[in-house]
Amino acid sequence: MSDSHPEHFSHHVRRYLFVFYALLFGTLITVGASYIPFGHRAMNIGVALVIATGKAFLVAGYFMHLISERKMIYGILAFTAFFFVGLMALTIWSFSNFPWHTTTH
Amino acid sequence: MDIPYTVQPRPDTGLYNAKVGIWLFLASEVMLFGALFSTYILLRVGAPEGLWPHGWLNVPIGTCNTIVLITSSITTVMAWASCKMNQFGRFKVFHACTILLALTFVGIKSYEYRDKFMHYEVTLADGRIADGHMVENKLTFADNKWTGYAMIKGHYVEDRKELYDLKAAKSHPHEELRIEGSQIKKLDNYGPWHNTYTAIYFTLTGLHALHVIGGAIVIGFLWGPGSKMWKTDPERFTNRIEISGLFWHFVDLVWIFLFPVLYLL
Secondary structure, rough: OOOHHHHHHHHHHHHHHHHHHHHHHHHHHHHHHHHOOOHHHHHHHHHHHHHHHHHHHHHHHHHOOOOOOOOOHHHHHHHHHHHHHHHHHHHHHHHHOOOOOOOOO | OOOOOOOOOOOOOOOOOOHHHHHHHHHHHHHHHHHHHHHHHHHHHHHOOOOOOOOOOOOOHHHHHHHHHHHHHHHHHHHHHHHHOOHHHHHHHHHHHHHHHHHHHHHHHHHHHHHHHHEEEEOOOOOOOOEEEEEOOEEEEEOOEOOOOEEEEEEEOHHHHHOOOOOOOOOOOOOOEEHHHHEEEEEEOOOOOHHHHHHHHHHHHHHHHHHHHHHHHHHHHHHOHHHHHHHOOHHHHHHHHHHHHHHHHHHHHHHHHHHHHHHOO
16 A cells, blocks of 8 residues: 555545444354355355455455555466466366265264 | 665565565465365365264354454554554554454464363264263273273264254253263264364364464564664554554455354355
């Protein structure tokens, strides 16, 4: 964040507080939604992950200032996102040839 | 010799060096936790039907810890904003809150871990399973057999599967059970060795807790002896607060995914 004028920070502080309340609300929604039977457990997982992604966007975007960062940081994160998505895609792809019931309980 | 670009941005990146450094570090952290999340997915998908635990963790306690961590995030960003607004006193207050909240998080997590280490599953010779918290342990193991006795506050089940989905299972009345050592076929607590769920639970939350402790140590240093820099080089000090804050927010971000995945789903 390049803006360092003290007078601008009262505006930023209000935004941080709004994000904080949104995160608290998101947490309560996540817990509440987990008790609602959406028909299939996969649906509950999807809803929880969508809410978690929204909360993560707020933390990364506003608390970590990614909403207004330099290109260099976006470049680093683009590489990270590529490899992270690749890792998850490989994980999901592996389901098609999974050695079922081989995990120990 | 002065370290270059601790305050002024480098002309080519447009950023001071520590900021590039922390984001490269956080990128590696994303892959570290990503690998463990991938492990979690594979373990969960590969679990036999009905043998992936649900409802093993205390949701109100987990929710409370989530709120603690979110609150520590706002105090962290407010501490940095206070430095930017030239209000060192407010910075001290906000970061004192961050440190206290970090300690609260670790304290609550330790309580949860203790609960799991006190929780036992005992397979008896007659095929029944006693499940509950150890009240008194007078057992000794020698020559491949148990002697003595244990008092467990819990209940008996006929099938292990009854222990897996606690969300759906009807609640059993808990009572004190006296287990004779001679009856015990197998005994273990809900530590990381119990099954693949507890293994990944302890790995993910343990690694996350180490990050919380590490972050708290750095923030504690910057709040205490490290804050002397405010008098000599306030801009550089403010940048240090920003860097430690970025790490702290990342720790919060990881927990945002860990909480629903481990506690709720």
